Amino acid sequence: MGKMKRQPTHPGIIIKEDYLRPLSITIKDMAVILGVSRKTLSKIINERGSITPDMALRLSRAFDTTADLWMNLQKNYDLWLAEHTSKEWQAVKQISSDLIHSHSNC
Amino acid sequence: MGKMKRQPTHPGIIIKEDYLRPLSITIKDMAVILGVSRKTLSKIINERGSITPDMALRLSRAFDTTADLWMNLQKNYDLWLAEHTSKEWQAVKQISSDLIHSHSNC
DNA sequence: CATATTGTAACCTCTCAGGTTACGCATGTC
């Protein structure tokens, strides 16, 4: 499977670099605009929080983007992290065609 | 924004209809293959559980698919649900260009 | 110095994933 080599950019970085900084909007003000607490937004921007579906919808409204954009950023980040953090899933084996035809044993 | 009209298919339905049923594999056996409890898989298949990143990786191994496929199914489902369940996000207003140039007040 | 912004700790509530165990209900088979 073609996997990502490096860790995907955290959605919070995108918010900070591509929106807040260019628009000269503070985290405090942005939190008000989004209708969330300053803590919630701060956590995301400092890569300690996740984009929830609700937050994705809020961001899509404020920045006139799709909510899907933000969901995808978070999804890619989460998947990469799980892929490189846990190992247990690697023990799962592909279902072989042998298993499919196990009925021939009857 | 082009939104989905209908509720996206829950990932659990895909597992059941496109994999377990065609392959004649029971939930019990599949849970063993995935290395999770019967309850966890049962919940997902009955649309009461979510595909976590870890589960997406397990499914990708067992069914020889990408983990991204399962993550996307869950993402679309979650987003649709949030969009049609909560309403608070609709109160968020787009950042106007007025706001951007508010410095001209100095 | 005074004010604004920010990260973050401490604390609370709620939700949810995931595990184990056990029950009742089907549907088989002998």
Added chain:
DNA sequence: GACATGCGTAACCTGAGAGGTTACAATATG
């Protein structure tokens, strides 16, 4: 009828994490 299998699910526990409020220290900036 007796027994086993598969299944949904309840009850229970642990741990993680979102999100809120309040408060404090640090770092600008006027």
